[in-house]
Amino acid sequence: MAINCLRGVPRTPFLSKPNSLIPPPLLFSRRAPLVVTAAAFTPMSYDKELAAAKKAAFKLMFLLYADFGGLSVLGFFSLTGKVQKALLQSDVHSKSDKSPVTVADYGSQAVVSFILEKELPTESFSLVAEEDSGDLRKESGQETLKRITKLVNDTLVNEEAYAIATFSMEDVLRAIDNGKSEGGSSGRHWVLDPIDGTKGFLRGDQYAIALALLNEGKVVLGVLACPNLPLASIGGNNQHSSESSHDKVGCLFFAKVDEGTYMQSLDGSSPVKVHVSAIENPEEASFFESFEAAHSLHDLSSSIAKKLGVKAPPVRIDSQAKYGALSRGDGDIYLRFPHKGYREKIWDHAAGSIVVTEAGGVVTDAAGNPLDFSKGKYLDLDTGIIVTNQKLMPSLLKAVRASIEEKVSSL
Numbered sequence: 279m280a281i282n283c284l285r286g287v288p289r290t291p292f293l294s295k296p297n298s299l300i301p302p303p304l305l306f307s308r309r310a311p312l313v314v315t316a317a318a319f320t321p322m323s324y325d326k327e328l329a330a331a332k333k334a335a336f337k338l339m340f341l342l343y344a345d346f347g348g349l350s351v352l353g354f355f356s357l358t359g360k361v362q363k364a365l366l367q368s369d370v371h372s373k374s375d376k377s378p379v380t381v382a383d384y385g386s387q388a389v390v391s392f393i394l395e396k397e398l399p400t401e402s403f404s405l406v407a408e409e410d411s412g413d414l415r416k417e418s419g420q421e422t423l424k425r426i427t428k429l430v431n432d433t434l435v436n437e438e439a440y441a442i443a444t445f446s447m448e449d450v451l452r453a454i455d456n457g458k459s460e461g462g463s464s465g466r467h468w469v470l471d472p473i474d475g476t477k478g479f480l481r482g483d484q485y486a487i488a489l490a491l492l493n494e495g496k497v498v499l500g501v502l503a504c505p506n507l508p509l510a511s512i513g514g515n516n517q518h519s520s521e522s523s524h525d526k527v528g529c530l531f532f533a534k535v536d537e538g539t540y541m542q543s544l545d546g547s548s549p550v551k552v553h554v555s556a557i558e559n560p561e562e563a564s565f566f567e568s569f570e571a572a573h574s575l576h577d578l579s580s581s582i583a584k585k586l587g588v589k590a591p592p593v594r595i596d597s598q599a600k601y602g603a604l605s606r607g608d609g610d611i612y613l614r615f616p617h618k619g620y621r622e623k624i625w626d627h628a629a630g631s632i633v634v635t636e637a638g639g640v641v642t643d644a645a646g647n648p649l650d651f652s653k654g655k656y657l658d659l660d661t662g663i664i665v666t667n668q669k670l671m672p673s674l675l676k677a678v679r680a681s682i683e684e685k686v687s688s689l
């Protein structure tokens with residue numbers, strides 16, 4: 279089978295829970311009817327939170343953008359883009375699980391942590407994020423820490439409002455360690471994958487900065503910045519492409535609960551609302567899966583695609599860019615079946631899942647259950663993650679069940 283590998287390249291407002299301090303009979307009494315009801319159902323807009331998350335993601339997009347040439351006028355760079363990019367990609371370390379981590383992963387986590395704290399000073403700050411400072415505190419991590427600190431200072435150089443002349447190495451370590459929260463089902467928690475798809479980043483392929491906010495265990499907003507994703511569709515449908523968008527890369531997706539999903543480019547143009555594809559016939563569908571065979575069972579995906587009658591070859595790309603691409607209808611299905619023993623983390627799916635669901639799609643585990651982000655940093659799920667539009671989901675679930683049963687009985 280030919281493989282398509284991409285390279286380089288208001289509905290009802292959200293209502294808060296009724297105020298539990300108000301005794302239930304009073305809510306319905308004649309003495310205080312309307313006032314209580316209005317106070318009890320204050321809509322939560324998350325406007326401030328979204329603005330802060332977008333600010334952080336845009337800054338990182340500009341910084342990590344594949345070809346900085348046209349953007350240096352904005353004053354974010356002390357180095358030319360190509361040199362900076364080479365530096366970011368050259369300092370690669372291996373974590374205890376053997377996965378790679380770079381100056382960009384650490385730097386991105388520190389920048390997001392600083393910006394959220396500074397932009398939202400009145401809110402209690404909890405961040406569940408992928409990286410920690412353990413290796414950077416060792417003697418062997420000092421050179422890397424210096425590079426990260428320079429990257430953070432270069433990124434935040436124009437932020438006079440933050441009233442910090444320069445960030446020290448200790449400031450950077452503390453900002454990274456802000457990400458140690460465990461999350462859970464109560465209160466608010468930011469969820470961050472500072473570079474999702476580090477392997478794609480290192481290859482010059484797809485990667486994403488993925489930031490989401492949980493409230494009472496539910497994802498209420500998500501921002502997904504994909505610096506290498508073309509503005510034009512990467513699927514066969516090409517519904518968002520125009521002459522000028524063909525060569526442009528750099529897409530930022532954002533979504534708030536019950537308010538839809540939007541996509542914005544780096545050139546300052548207005549956001550456009552996006553929707554998942556409306557395809558109903560699986561034979562016309564195309565599907566995304568991991569570029570890395572070690573991240574997802576490609577043979578299981580191809581068995582599912584065959585059962586569904588999907589004709590197009592898989593589109594294999596790294597990171598949550600798959601969720602972004604699916605949210606604008608570039609493809610119709612995303613299949614993810616990690617190898618046995620792998621535990622999915624919430625930062626690998628929180629932003630992507632709200633971007634897809636607010637665009638009209640459905641995200642479930644292989645048994646059809648919605649993803650539960652309230653259990654701490656891991657997702658506790660059945661076998662894998664499947665994503666598609668509402669029309670295709672019933673037949674996709676049937677094909678997934680049949681393929682998994684076949685696989686189990688062949689063992």
Ligand SMILES: Nc1ncnc2c1ncn2[C@@H]1O[C@H](COP(=O)(O)O)[C@@H](O)[C@H]1OP(=O)(O)O
Nearest residue numbers: 473474475476568569572573596597616620626
């Ligand atoms: N062995 C693994 N199986 C599945 N996913 C993995 C594995 N190792 C790392 N990942 C994570 O999977 C995601 C990328 O998957 P893909 O590109 O295949 O969709 C990333 O979040 C990556 O982490 P990271 O954020 O460190 O890059």
Ligand SMILES: [Mg+2]
Nearest residue numbers: 377378408476
């Ligand atoms: Mg990683």
Ligand SMILES: [Mg+2]
Nearest residue numbers: 471474475626
């Ligand atoms: Mg990740």
Ligand SMILES: [Mg+2]
Nearest residue numbers: 408471473474
């Ligand atoms: Mg990561």
